[in-house]
Amino acid sequence: MNELLPKARELLERGLIEDAMKVLAELKSLANTPMGTDFLRAKCFLALGKKYEGTARECLKEELRLNPKNEEAELLYNELFPSVDLEAYCESPKFQAIASKLSFHTMMPMRHLLNLFENANAVLRENIPGNFVECGVAAGGSSALLGALIAESDSPNRRCYSFDTFSGMPAPGSEDRADGQDAQSSCWGKGTCSAPMESLLEACRKVGSESFVKPIPGLFEETLGAHVDEIAQIAFIHIDCDWYESTLCVLENLFPLLSPGARVILDDYDYWDGVRKAYEEFSIEKGLNYPLVKLTPNTALIVKT
Ligand SMILES: C[S@@+](CC[C@H](N)C(=O)[O-])C[C@H]1O[C@@H](n2cnc3c(N)ncnc32)[C@H](O)[C@@H]1O
Numbered sequence: 001m002n003e004l005l006p007k008a009r010e011l012l013e014r015g016l017i018e019d020a021m022k023v024l025a026e027l028k029s030l031a032n033t034p035m036g037t038d039f040l041r042a043k044c045f046l047a048l049g050k051k052y053e054g055t056a057r058e059c060l061k062e063e064l065r066l067n068p069k070n071e072e073a074e075l076l077y078n079e080l081f082p083s084v085d086l087e088a089y090c091e092s093p094k095f096q097a098i099a100s101k102l103s104f105h106t107m108m109p110m111r112h113l114l115n116l117f118e119n120a121n122a123v124l125r126e127n128i129p130g131n132f133v134e135c136g137v138a139a140g141g142s143s144a145l146l147g148a149l150i151a152e153s154d155s156p157n158r159r160c161y162s163f164d165t166f167s168g169m170p171a172p173g174s175e176d177r178a179d180g181q182d183a184q185s186s187c188w189g190k191g192t193c194s195a196p197m198e199s200l201l202e203a204c205r206k207v208g209s210e211s212f213v214k215p216i217p218g219l220f221e222e223t224l225g226a227h228v229d230e231i232a233q234i235a236f237i238h239i240d241c242d243w244y245e246s247t248l249c250v251l252e253n254l255f256p257l258l259s260p261g262a263r264v265i266l267d268d269y270d271y272w273d274g275v276r277k278a279y280e281e282f283s284i285e286k287g288l289n290y291p292l293v294k295l296t297p298n299t300a301l302i303v304k305t
């Protein structure tokens with residue numbers, strides 16, 4: 001493992017970006033990656049051009065969450081990504097107040113976070129019965145936001161159940177491709193998106209939602225089925241777990257719990273091939289015909305009828 005980081009740096013310096021990314025993907029798939037791994041991933045994405053700036057930003061955030069003392073990463077992050085103009089996204093002071101505290105804790109673009117805010121608020125307004133669930137929490141910003149909405153609502157008995165490994169993505173399968181590239185070699189494979197549970201707890205403390213969010217660590221395949229009875233009914237699910245097998249596992253375990261009128265946001269629907277494939281196969285198998293609306297080119301909203 002010690003040799004992989006200098007090897008990736010050298011490849012990057014020689015302009016061999018794809019080779020450097022392969023080495024970094026291998027490094028990320030090992031436990032306890034050394035300081036600087038996500039910094040170099042960010043540099044690779046930056047070298048690929050403007051289209052990948054957002055991805056580079058997420059790698060820098062991951063580096064800083066895992067290694068807060070990495071000054072090199074902090075400097076680059078502050079230089080490239082000065083603070084977000086939240087007013088440009090939404091006039092709601094409530095959204096601005098929450099999002100400004102959570103931007104470091106989420107990989108979601110602000111537009112996606114706003115979709116979450118608006119649709120979770122809608123089920124609260126419509127009094128759809130049930131809990132909230134997030135599958136794919138990473139550093140916790142999206143779950144903390146869902147908890148904050150419950151905290152301020154008229155139904156504070158609800159909880160947001162937040163499922164994640166809290167140690168990064170499991171290994172992708174053969175269905176997990178984007179833009180014709182397999183997930184592992186795209187530098188978003190096993191071990192990426194990692195953040196400890198403490199990052200979720202810190203995010204919750206920032207917006208006062210710690211009593212409303214229940215973290216459930218572990219693989220969905222081991223945790224979801226065991227919590228179905230406790231969750232009982234669902235008003236809102238955010239599915240943000242990227243892989244085919246993970247998405248299918250969520251659909252199979254949690255869709256039977258949806259209340260009529262419940263909303264489901266399926267992130268990366270048109271980005272990761274496996275996410276759309278899982279939903280399409282599941283809908284056909286179960287004979288579902290729920291309306292599906294695209295909130296952004298990559299985000300689908302499904303409403304249980
Ligand atoms: C894109 S990140 C989630 C981003 C998050 N919603 C945010 O606001 O930044 C995807 C997460 O899904 C989790 N994940 C994917 N498949 C999983 C599985 N089978 N079991 C547990 N967690 C899984 C990963 O650990 C990772 O943290």
